[in-house]
Amino acid sequence: MLHKNFYYLKNTSEYKLVSQKGKTIKSSLLVAKFAPKDTLNKERYQEDKPVFGITVSKKIGNAVVRNLLRRRIKAILQTKEFSVNTSNYVFSFYARVPARTTRFTILKKEVDKILKNV
Numbered sequence: 001m002l003h004k005n006f007y008y009l010k011n012t013s014e015y016k017l018v019s020q021k022g023k024t025i026k027s028s029l030l031v032a033k034f035a036p037k038d039t040l041n042k043e044r045y046q047e048d049k050p051v052f053g054i055t056v057s058k059k060i061g062n063a064v065v066r067n068l069l070r071r072r073i074k075a076i077l078q079t080k081e082f083s084v085n086t087s088n089y090v091f092s093f094y095a096r097v098p099a100r101t102t103r104f105t106i107l108k109k110e111v112d113k114i115l116k117n118v
Contacts, residue, residue, distance in 0.1 A: 009053030029099040
């Protein structure tokens, strides 16, 4: 059974804060924006767990394709162990169009590469 070792962003205002005040890492499959947890100023995120948001736009495909991609990214994040450095950040992942046809293992490598660059 997988345990939840991170939080999810809950609303649009949190996504906007990360986008405005954060930095960006781009890859061929994903765009990740990240900011320190202090930017959210939320009490529910005080624990030593990172915070993630996943956005898959309608450009990617229909609902089935978007949900599949979202589930894949969530599965990758649930199996990871996060360092103390990563736990102090809020991440927002945006999927790019080529991600819809990418294999799980390649997507996992991209997520790992992004998290190492933080």
